[in-house]
Amino acid sequence: DDGRRMVARIVEAEGYRGQEDPASHAFRGPTARNYPMFGPPGHAYVYFIYGMHWMFNISAHPPEMPGAILIRAAEPVLGTEWMAERRKVSRSVELTNGPAKLAQALEIDGTLNGLDLCQRGPLFLVDGSLTAAEEVMSGPRIRVPGDAVARHRPWRFWIKDNPYVSR
DNA sequence: TCGAAGATTCTA
């Protein structure tokens, strides 16, 4: 909140966990990059990929079981004009319907890595809810590396028929 | 050190 407050509602996410999940960055143990996955839950794990994109994750397990949730898409709620300014598109559905798009729209980058998202700060989580008509779906994760087993795990979750879901 | 691959997006 620097005067350009933005609020978005998460509508799509994917789970990644170490040890048993070859697709997870935590699979081979802690490194300089993935250490937030080995810390307390509710903290930001933000990493850079493809030479241009930031990915926003939330650490999601106690240290004994490293893991994180990749936030893949969100529904703009407030500050849509600031999101559009950064994304350089006007159609609201294009603002945050992908992990890198969402990070760009919400100004999420490596400076937020490790941030406690359960405390009020530059970026934080608040409780949300589903409407009576909404339903959560699950299925295989999008374009994950790793073996066939990893690719078939239904660890992608999204709100059914929500127009802001990616892809 | 070196090199390949990458939890993507945009354009042609």
Added chain:
DNA sequence: AGAATCTTCGAA
């Protein structure tokens, strides 16, 4: 279908 673009990690 291919490029953009650079960090990370495992192997040498």
